[in-house]
Amino acid sequence: MEREQIDLDTQDVGRGSVIRYGHWGRPVLVFPSEAGRAWDFENNGMLEGIADLIEGGRVKLYCVDSMDHLTWSDNSLPTEERARRHGGYEHWVLDTVVSLIDSDSPGHRGIVTVGASMGGYHAVNFALKRPDLFPVGISLSGNFDPSSWHGWGEMGEATYFANPTAYVSGMEGEHLDWVRSRANVLLVAGQGAFEVHPTRSLPGAQRMAEILASKGIPHELDLWGHDSAHDWPWWRKQLAHHLPRFC
Template sequence: MDLDEEYHKWHSPVIGRDFEMLVFGKGGYPIIIFPTSRGSYYQNKDQGLIETARWFLENGKVKIYCPDSLDAETWYDKSVSPAERARRHTFYDRLILEEIVSRAMHETGHTRIAVAGCSFGGYHSANFAFRHPGITGYCFSMSGVFDIRSFTDGYYDDNVYFNNPVDFIPGASDAALWQMGIVLGTAEHDICRGQNEWMSRLLAAKSIPHWLDIRAGRDHDWPVWKEMFPHYLSMLPGATP
């Protein structure tokens, strides 16, 4: 049986052009899941990650929002200055906050959301969650990266700082961070394992509760992420029988 799926395309006032998104499910806890590096809004569906959430979707436990990425126009766009890359990313953050989070809350009746993502999508999920802890109840980062400075060619400003979790977490003080359900999923042979261990140490230094989940014998790829995602969804309130 096909999952309940909706395609949405609208003119975004934040970025000044059309933006696309897939939405799965009819109700439940709202989850925004970001694609990997320069991935599209349909990537998580095509790679089978959404299918792993079938039980949760069919039983009304979650509603999943899959926005497009702007990576090719932000951090990965070497044709513009690092300052412009960082500035453009702030518009992506605003788009998610103002055009998708508000919609998800309205449609589901929840006052908090969950965010998730694999690889560079893990960066997006953690960065958004840690920037907006008051509206983020859960963060499921799978094989994420948390230091964006390799994309800025040595350039640094406030837009870089406030979108670089390894920099701003040590000074973070919002009490909501201590109430968030945070999972840093990685694998034994994951190229991003070191970044996850680093972020875990930063969170632990502030006594922010989290789970560093290192999967034995696994690599940085979709098979381990498809194991992780339904496991993490079971942590959501009311998500298990």
């Protein structure tokens, strides 16, 4: 399997790594679990479930660092400051990573975002904010309300626009029509260990689905069984089950 690691500098959040897997196919931007690194998908066996897609030239994966340790995972910072720093991460992805993908996969038909746990938040957040770039967002056990992540301090505009449960609820008019016409969100969650406590991934997915439904934004909620845990072996099965239909 073709593999290449690229380190990209950014003024806001430091140097981040991108690892590309594959030689051809639809680009898939992959976010790891909380505070994870670009190699986490490989190290946790996620590539095994979709090896046929990669080797068959149906997808090219671009796995990125999360940089959560500088943003959402730094509980010493008030939530608004974490959100402000997260904005720097968004700029890195949009300005630097997307440019890399566009030059490496010219003529593609839109980038699919995928993420597990907090990575699921990133995948859906980018798909809802920029569906022109990311028309498909796939979350595996994500939670979409950053204000609930050990939040403290006064929360303002930065937190609002980093919180899909807030800004999607506030969408209306032409902007909502624009999102409706482009976005396609898949929310996957299990009903087993750690999907409710402490991650709140199951209720988080259900709540996000309700908000998307209220706004008429195309989406799907796929709930797995009570044996499906908040862990890599289940995310591997879920990704292998769903990704082929988007590629």
